[in-house]
Amino acid sequence: MSEIRLFVSTTEKQAGAVLDIMTAVFGEEDFAIATMEIDETRDVWEASIYMMADEEAEVKARLEEALQPGFSHLPIEREVLPDIDWIAKSLEGLAPVRAGRFVVHGSHDRDKVKTGEVAIEIDAGQAFGTGHHGTTAGCLEMLASVARTRRIRNVLDLGTGSGVLAIAARKLLHVPVLATDIDPIATRVATENARRNGVVTGLAFATAPGFHSTTFSANGPFDLIIANILARPLMKMAPELVANLAPGGSVILSGILAEQRWKVLAAYNGQHLEHVRTIWRNGWVTIHLAK
């Protein structure tokens, strides 16, 4: 289902006032709300609220009412956000990607791996995750840094896609890794990628939507959970995700646009996790939180 952005276009001052109204009306619900500058010289700003297509009519009606009377002169505009084509994204650029100690490369670039690097071979295919996307690279960089500072005895990779992060975790840490995806094609591709990387033990794959499987309780709780999905499902999943985290455990979250960062942080702070570090890459953020 598509995501919709409803927005008003106005001055910086009025956009701030509209943002306050949006926050007062929708702040308790998990809609992303933001202002952004469109044209600095003409003082054009937009105040926006994001929702799924089936929520648009209700949100629009409530927003129209909330903007009465002070801002009723501002038309509410809409934009249908393009469905993120994860596979097309994963095909962007095929040169090896380096993040932390990791290098992710296609089979044609095996000879480019340098001594001391942890190499993961992924050919662009039917599942997301060649390392080129800012979220995957951010997760790899964060994984390398978390591994240096924390004791990790097992790992969950939720939304494994090509399996790139699960394979990276297994190769770096040599601890049991569970990798799941809602999409059976992804788990099939990930299993094949693990085999091609010589990772045949210590890494299990399962198809499951979110945490709806007994495999999580059978393999958890986890010292490290990595989830590169999207901001909204990550916020919704926060209670379940934290319930599967071991005491003192770490969470690496990505798939989050920079402007959605504070909302995701709030959802996880609400579950008593503390922010440790954020990495910014190409407009996306990767966040490390700890229990």
Ligand SMILES: C[S@@+](CC[C@H](N)C(=O)[O-])C[C@H]1O[C@@H](n2cnc3c(N)ncnc32)[C@H](O)[C@@H]1O
């Ligand atoms: C952005 S890709 C990340 C792939 C890989 N982990 C990476 O970092 O490159 C997101 C993956 O999460 C999966 N996914 C989306 N929603 C999910 C959910 N509710 N439960 C499990 N997997 C989900 C998608 O099928 C997709 O493979």
